[in-house]
Amino acid sequence: MTRDEELLHIDHVIDRQDVRYPDLPRESIEQVVHSAHEHFANRKVRDFVPLLVERLAREKLQALVPT
Incomplete structure (x- = not known):
């Protein structure tokens, strides 16, 4: 997987989470997803990131979802 393909997949992750958590601001979702992505920044195998x-x-x- 190329870096561009990985970033496209991450954008799709943001979109799916935005649909899953409509009560959360998209900016919060983006922050969480990007933070999670950074967690895996130094992994050598990128296919499952x-x-x-x-x-x-x-x-x-x-x-983050209120209960």
Whole structure:
């Protein structure tokens, strides 16, 4: 996966989380997803990074949702 492809996948992660958490500001979602992406910045194998980013971001976003 190229860097551009990875970034496109990350944009899709943001879009999916925006739909999943409509009560959260998109800016907050973007911050969480980008933070999760940075968590995996130094990993050598990049193929699964978007999936791992989505899982980590979803956990963090779920904690932000008021119950």
